[in-house]
Structure formats: C-alpha cells, structure tokens
Amino acid sequence: MPDAQPAASLGDRPRPARIGFLLSQLGEHATELFADQTRGLGISPSEAGVIRIIGRSPGISQRELAGRLGSVQSRVVALIDRLEGAGFVTRTRSAADRRVQELQLTEPGAGLLRSLRRAAEAQEAAIVEGLTPDQTAELFGLLSRLSSLRGLDTEVHVGYRDASR
Numbered sequence: 001m002p003d004a005q006p007a008a009s010l011g012d013r014p015r016p017a018r019i020g021f022l023l024s025q026l027g028e029h030a031t032e033l034f035a036d037q038t039r040g041l042g043i044s045p046s047e048a049g050v051i052r053i054i055g056r057s058p059g060i061s062q063r064e065l066a067g068r069l070g071s072v073q074s075r076v077v078a079l080i081d082r083l084e085g086a087g088f089v090t091r092t093r094s095a096a097d098r099r100v101q102e103l104q105l106t107e108p109g110a111g112l113l114r115s116l117r118r119a120a121e122a123q124e125a126a127i128v129e130g131l132t133p134d135q136t137a138e139l140f141g142l143l144s145r146l147s148s149l150r151g152l153d154t155e156v157h158v159g160y161r162d163a164s165r
Contacts, residue, residue, distance in 0.1 A: 026127070033126050037119035041112065042086075048116050049157055050079050051105065054089060055113040056155075059102045061094070069156055088112055 031045070038048045053068060054060060060068075066076040080103065083089040088109035094100035105113060128136045147154050 030123065030127055033123045034119070037123055038116070041115055041119065043083075043088075043112070045157075047079055047083055048119075050076070050083060051088060051109060051113055051116060053156070054103045055105050055110065058104050061100045061102055062091070063100070065103065083109070 034048075035045050038045050041048075043051070049069070050065065053065060057064075057068075062076055062080060063073060065080075066073040069076065080089060080091065084091060087106055090104050090106055091101040092104065094102050128139065131139065144154070
C-alpha cells in the first residue's frame with residue numbers, strides 16, 4: 001500500500017502544482033456560466049454548439065455534423081429535430097444526393113447565433129475578470145498551445161463525443 005502522507009507534506013518533494021485540478025475547476029465554472037447564458041436564450045449548450053457549427057458551415061449534412069461532433073447520428077438527429085421544431089434550422093434534401101439532409105440556419109437561427117456570440121463574449125469576460133489584457137492574452141496562448149499539443153479540436157467541445165468511442 002502506498003504511503004498515505006498528507007497532500008501538503010510529501011517529504012522532501014514540493015507539492016504538485018495541481019494544474020489539472022485547477023483547469024478542471026475552471027472548466028466546470030466555464031460550463032456553468034455558458035449553461036446559464038444558453039438557458040436564458042431557451043436552448044441547451046449542446047444545441048448552441050450545433051447552431052454555431054451550422055452557422056459556420058451552411059449546408060453541412062447531418063452525417064458530416066455527427067462526424068464533426070464525434071457523436072452518433074441518432075443524437076444529432078434528435079438535436080436537429082428540436083432546433084428545427086423551434087424554427088432555428090431547416091433540413092433540405094441535397095440536389096446531388098437525395099439521401100443527404102443539408103442543414104441551414106433560418107433567419108431566427110441566424111439571430112440566435114448572434115445572441116450566442118454575445119453570450120460567449122460575456123462568459124469569457126466573466127472567466128478572465130481580474131486579469132490584465134496581457135495576462136488574458138498569455139492565458140489564451142498557453143491554453144491554445146496545450147490544446148494543439150494534445151490534438152484537441154478547438155472548435156468542438158469534447159462533451160459531444162460518445163462514451164463508446
């Protein structure tokens with residue numbers, strides 16, 4: 001059985017920096033902030049992510065969207081069903097392949113995307129509150145570098161990925 005020394009006292013070794021713990025805490029805080037913002041817009045964070053991707057890739061197919069999210073197609077279909085029912089997204093058959101459903105934002109969907117941009121800006125301002133502009137830029141640079149080194153997609157949240165993958 002390993003030594004059960006208190007975390008603050010590791011013999012002659014200094015205490016670990018706890019970077020992972022702090023990133024996890026801040027990640028949870030950021031998630032809560034964004035969920036509050038999207039709740040105010042009447043959608044979930046997952047739906048917000050889908051709106052954002054469709055806005056950046058008009059005409060993306062449901063299959064491509066599922067691949068981009070790293071999710072099963074049935075989950076994406078359910079998200080699109082809700083967004084289409086709310087009037088934010090339309091599905092049209094592809095002229096090139098009638099089996100393919102292409103996704104577009106409606107005018108209300110484009111308006112929602114603009115609101116989501118403001119929500120993301122408010123979230124980011126809340127996260128970096130208390131930092132100087134230089135510190136904010138340094139934090140962004142370091143986080144971007146770590147994400148790149150880990151091969152993370154900085155455009156899609158890992159929360160979309162299926163546990164089975």
